[in-house]
Amino acid sequence: MNKRSWSVVAIVAAILGVIAIALPLIFGYIGSATSDRPAGTVAFDPNTDYIPVEALCVDNHYKDNSIRIVKAGDDAFRQFATAVSTPFVATTGEAALTEYLDEGCGNATLLSQDVDEMLLWTDQEVPGADQNKAWLNEIKTYITENGLDAFNAKTADGVKIVTPKFQTFRSWVNTIWLRFTPVQEAQPLVSDRNWEVSAVASPKTQPVPYISAGPDNKDAFELRLNDKNGCLASEALNILDKRVEHISSDDCKPTPPKASDCVGSSCGGTTPECTDENPCIPVKTCLTEYPEFPHGTYPNCKDGQDKSPFNNGDGSTGGGPAATDGPGDKTVLQPTTDTPYVAPPAPAPAPVATPDPAPAPAPEPSAAPVDAPATGCSPPPGMTTCP
DSSP states (O other): OOHHHHHHHHHHHHHHHHHHHHHHHHTTBSTTOOBOOOTTOOOOOTTTBBOOGGGSOSOOBOOOGGGOOOOTTOTTSOSSTTOSSOOOOOOSHHHHHHHHHHHHTTOHHHHHHHHHHHHTOOTTTSTTGGGGHHHHHHHHHHHHHHOGGGGEEEOTTOOEEEOHHHHHHHHHHHHHHTTSEEOSSOEEOOOSEEEEOOTTOOTTSOOOOEEOSSOOOSEEEEEEEEETTEEEEEEEEETTTOOEEEOOOGGGSOOOOOGGGSOOEETTEEOTTOSSSSOOOOBOOHHHHOTTOTTSOOTTOBTTSOOSSSOOSSSOOSSSOOOSSTTOOTTSOOOOOOOOOOOOOOOOOOOOOOOOOOOOOOOOOOOOOOSBTTTTBOOOTTOSSOO
């Protein structure tokens, strides 16, 4: 094979190599994309999971929003010294998220902010967060060892760009943000964690955000992680400087059933399982539901179960003898030999004990009769006159 032939082979091989690299990016995949995560989780594996086209960075233009100096009254520049970026141009939540991801593809400060925020998430706060710690720590380690400026480069013409490694990292983070659904209207939200940059950061160095000392309560676009049951976790993007805010909202957490919401009475007694951890099944009283059994209760009288007063299907009935023909017929009452219930007579009251009567008092002794009142003489026994 001559040199010309080898040159053709080399060119073809190079073209095929470019196609092999480009196709996954064009169609939104990195790796084999063997699995898609269900709604309601941020768990993501960059080696196997699908990366949406919207998460990919379409250009490598460097964006200097985070290092622009303050110009009062100019919306194109930061409005205060600790701002993470410039204010949002977007006026709806969906447009704001798109704007944030677009700027993120050329702004290393936003990447640092996102990685540090996501590393603080737990599975209890944001379902699936712990499964992302490995690749998030990979990005964090690179930033710690090399600094944010390592993501910046220049073209031959001196135009500032970001590196391919940065674009790869950014697509991973963008994939996580796309799991959230933006609330369309901006609203004042009180954060329990938010980010800012140092007021003395060098205007020539890409600043690294850190956690703010206090909560934020300015207008922001809320981002909600949802599943079929509703909102599971809440983050937000501040409209004034694109800082990320962590929102702790009772409205964005599933509320477990409480014991007070349960019906405590069941057929024949109290439902013992009615607790916050194991809520009871609301039940009904058989006497009210099924007057055919006025003197008994139907054992399966619970919502979601067979509430009919017919055969249970296991050979037993609610008020009659066990059936002998197998499962029994649920369409008719089973025969019964029960006799009508007669209430027993009330027991006679117990006799009340009474105390013995007190004896009559003995008469007091009387003095002997006096025959001679003048002398006070009384004759002794057997004599009629005093001596």
